[in-house]
Amino acid sequence: MGSQPVQGLPLLPGSSFRDATKTAFHRSQTLNYKNGFAFKRLPTVGIGRERLHVNQLSQAELDELSNKRPTLTYGQPKQALPSDFIPAHVAFDKKVLKFNGYFQEDVPISTEEHFRVRQVGIYYYLEDDSMSVMEPIVENSGIPQGKFIKRQRLPKNDRGDHYHWKDLNRSINITIYGKTFRIVDCDPFTQTFLESQGIELNPPEKMIFDPYTELRKMPLRMYVTPSDFDQLKQFLAFDKKVLRFYAIWDDTVNMFGESRRFIIHYYLADDTVEVRECHEKNNGRDPFPVLIGRQRLPKKIVEKKDTFPTCVLEISDQEVLEWFTAKDFAVGKSVTLLGRTFFLYDCDEFTQRFYRDKFGISDFQPVDIKKPPPEEVKQVIPPYNGYGFVEDSLQNCFSLIPKPPKKNIIKMLQNDHKVLRYAVTMESPNPEDRKRRFVLSYCLATDMMSIYEPPMRNSGIIAGKYLGKTRVPKPGSNTDSPIYYEPADLTIGAMVEVFGHRFVITDADLYVLHYIESNLESFPAAVVQSMRDHFAPRQEATEAIKRLERSEPDEQELEAVVAEMREHLQRHNYLPDSGLQEAFLQQDRDGSGLLDKAGFFNLCEHFKVPVDDPLFQKLISLCSHGESQIKYPSFLRVFQC
Template sequence: MLRIPGMPLLPGTLFRDVGKHHYPKPQSLLNYQGLSMLNDRQQIAQVDSSGVVDISCPPVGAASVFPPRTGPRMPAWLAYDKKVLRFSAYFKQTLQEVYHAPYIVRKVKIYYFLEDGTLEISEPKVENSGIVQGCVVHRQRVPKAPPCDNEFMSMIDLNVDTTVQIFDRQYHITDCDQFTREFLNRRGVAVPDPVPEPEDPFMAARNRVIAKTKSSRDPKHAFAQFLKYDRQILRFQGYWDDRTEFGDVRKLELCYYLSDDTVEIKEAHIRNSGRDGPTVFLKRGRLPREFDGMLLPGQNTPVTLLNVLGTSMRNVRYCIDPLNVGHKEIYYYTERDLQIGAVINVYGRAVVITDLDPFTQQYYRERFGIEDFSPLPVPTREEDCIENNSEDQELPPYNGWGSYEDSVGNCISVEPKPPTKDFKKFIQLDRFVLRFGAKMLSTIKENCDRIFVISFYLSDDTMQILEIAVRNSGFLGGEFMKRTRLEIPGQERFSCKQPQYYMPWNFFIGATMSLKDFIFHIVSADEYTLLYMEHHPDQFPHANIENIMNKVRRALETRMDDFLGSCVPSCSDLESKQNVFVSYESFKGALIGIMGDTISDHEIISLCRHFSAEQVPPEACKRENVRAAAHLELKRALWNAREDLMEHFHHINPTNKPFLPESKVRSTIRGCRLPFSLELIDNILSILNRNECGDIEICDLMNFIDVSCGKGCDMPPVNLAFELCPKIPFLNKGRIVDFACFLRKLGLPIGSSDMVASKAKKVGDVEAGAPATFNPEEHHAQHDDQSDADQ
């Protein structure tokens, strides 16, 4: 609306503005903290995140030489939120109550908040300063000093090595933090280096007084040292050379405790040294470096007490002497003083360190970088050394009472003690028995037909002889000799040396030995004995294939043609044949014909078994019998957790594979606590269906243990561990020899004479050879048939 100047605001005196098109209703009032007031604030300036704005000045649209920056623009309170410039400053204050100090220096922190241009000053608290400290100036916009008091302070007014006046107090800025320095540098403001702060004369004088009153006592060991090094001990080996009259070299063990820097020394008593009693050479405590003599009681105390009040014992008051007058400082040994070759003064005794344990070596390697830990020799006096070798000790001759070990025990100790046994050997070899078949060699014809079984017990090297009863022989059979140790004949009985006893390696097929004045010839051995000897070739040389092959190779180097002619008399090209078999008798006869008595029967049997052409038959285990035994155990234990077993299989086999490895199936059966013994689990896993990789079918296992799926056969009362699937030994091993494999192992060149031949034999056409194992039942049957024919 337009009006005529000088005319009242009456109708008819106003004219409408024809060019006006915008009719706003401006908001001139606002509600601030419950009060209505005039809204005269300027609009908030919009800036980018990297710019700086002064809140007190409105934005001016002046021309700039730089192009306008593109990007989002934010208000200042959002762009500079939680961004603060921090400066370190101080001001001097004069106090009348401060003694001998013209002023005090008060250190403060100046905080400038970029979001709204406010400023805050805070003074860190100083212990026992006597001044109220904390916030000096609350957060607010601080005006500048006159004559510019109509303006407020900005960040341009704050810089290092400048003095600013804030409310009639002069602050000298000495430093700023890293963020403040980088922020001002990016804005083009140069920030000087930090300047030192002046010393406070009042605090300096007070520190001098406190230093005088401070006790000179050694500080107590920190509790952190105990927590860090608890149970960590450095062990050193050393000696004390006390080779005076009636003295000796004393071997010591020094223990240094890192938790409290204490030392303990123990003495290592040598056997038969004549020293008994406790081994503590020095009880645990701190070890001083110098020792001038024993101190009187009360002479070495941690503190000195002073009586500052009263003359009698009733009205007294004690205090600790801070100066500790008259106290002599004592230096103690630490881990830095202990090393190989160091001489330690242990209250007047020189202890030399010679060696240390692996933990101590690692500690010194990591802590001090020491790498050389070569031990030092311990000195001894050769004239005082008494050789005490129990093996070469000469004992009185055996008197015939008891065993030789009993006589040795009576000579060593006054109190008779039973001979000690090798308990470790007994635990390892208990129930390990080697059995051999033997015949008696005698001038009496009837004794030559007697058959014996010699059992050798590996746990204590004893033997037992049993006789097998033969029909119409006149001998009942049974125990021929009780279990005992036997000496090798031909030794002097009443001698000072320990007699030689029969050992396991003295027994082999073909050996002849005298036992209790009876001569026995070993003719066979059971399958367990042969396998045990083959698995321990270092103990049994007659079952060592490498030694036997070396012996045969040396014997056949010059007579290879004769050996081949004895084994395979048919002449053809031997090298053109891949499979050449010979019988045990032919192979044995050829070796004995060449080597004679230099090779034993047991060595020949070991060769035939090693190069045997027979295949071991699979173990017979019926599926129905195993299933009946499994169902019997399930019913006996009332097991009905078939769903849990299925859930466990689904957990380990989320893809539902039809086959799983045997190890997982075995662990699942044992983990789900199926009431099966280890032997029964082995039997079950051996008969389940498998794929070409050897994995077990899960569906077959679940149907196998399902009691409701069909009725199995009745289970007889047998021992499931031994009689369900008996492990029958393969007794025919070694009857047929793979001669081609033997020749390849022998490695000798084959001659070109006509006697070199090959003879491919079938297993059924081979002549029956002598059995390599002893079978009493077969001998009984043959003897019975011969007796019937004679009658």
């Protein structure tokens, strides 16, 4: 590399010479990017930028390339796929052309008008080439309006052709089912669509209005009524104008009476009054909204004469001296309507504005009709009568059907079947009762106590259940919040008063001490220490007995097990390690002949002694000294010949 042979010399060793002045030896790049695509090209220069005489285009190739059409990098371009077919109901969905027009119809039987101009809207639906004609609804026209021609394809002539959007334009007449419509204008979308399709639109025309309708819009002629009061004028002036008052009918003075709310409507158009009831949720009344129907209500009536027929249910105008008017109603006053007295405590804004403009009244302060809440009567709990539990008896004061008090389910599950038992004696001035012995059981799941008297021979007292399961309150506790005995109150020498009878705790079950030791946070230190002192002599005696029982195993049994173990090892060809005995002696540094169980089992595992075998387990139990030590000399007798 980097050498160039002399021209004419063969490429043999010794025939090439190196250029000592050459310093560049890198190769030219053959990879490149063009228009975002990676492509490979042939190198134009060699190592060290030396010009190559190969891979160069000749002049003829360059001329051919200059006259050749360019192609894509990856071959000839592919022909584009044809566009997808889009149906008309998708392409022209919700696209509608709208034209504004009118038509004329004759009115032969009217003297005020000879023809009528009716405006219409012509809709053309591009998705299916259907059309419809709609007539806008005019108030009080007396003509059925709305849908004039329902949506369909409309025939254009007798040859079966139908109207197309190409046939529609501004300022033209079209005939549909024998009726001629004049199209005057269209909306911007229609104009844009038709122009985009190359249709030249005619200039728009002005819409023609119906002359009789325009005549009716002119102001009416004013007439002066000779009468001082015109009911028609009152109706036209106050139509749909109603005074609204909020009232209350207080009937609590009568038996089974109550306070009910009403709305009083006074119609200014004809001076009639209506009373509507405001129903509340779950009031127990039938949903009749109207208490007094709309009518004129009399204020003063002529006194009835003897000749007045009693069968008449309605009064006439001749019998009424004065009717109720708007001036008889005011906020903060009472009004009697048909024998019922209503108190008006508020009104709406329109009523306030009417009275302010009509009568100059400006005080419309609403009256607060809410009754003060009744004084809360404190519930007095009657004293406890001694029957049943306090909580059960208390439920009778809260509901007609008493519900059982809630129980602490978690506490019951955690302390299920956990009972603390104590030996108690009765404290009584009677010497015979002081000799009686009882067993007091405290159930931790329900905090209930029970007392049982074991049978005593020739005592003359019927033994058995003395007190059933119940919660025993402490002496002096209140029945409203009783304080019951707890496990912390039960200790040696404590006095327990059970419904007037006193008991002294003299002894307890060993489980009581275990429970106290596992729940030290729930007991005072004095109770814990008292229990420990009480059970200390008993525990020492028990430990001494256990030590005596475990101090010396039965020698005959040990010899029998050792002999059986030797035969067992011989049958299985087990050869003990020679350093086994020496290792045990080194582990026993003080020469006591005892090893702790952890060190003993570590040595057995090191020398692969099958301690899991049942015979070995039996031998280890015979050699055990206490709970944590083993006498290893007795164990090593198995491996001695």
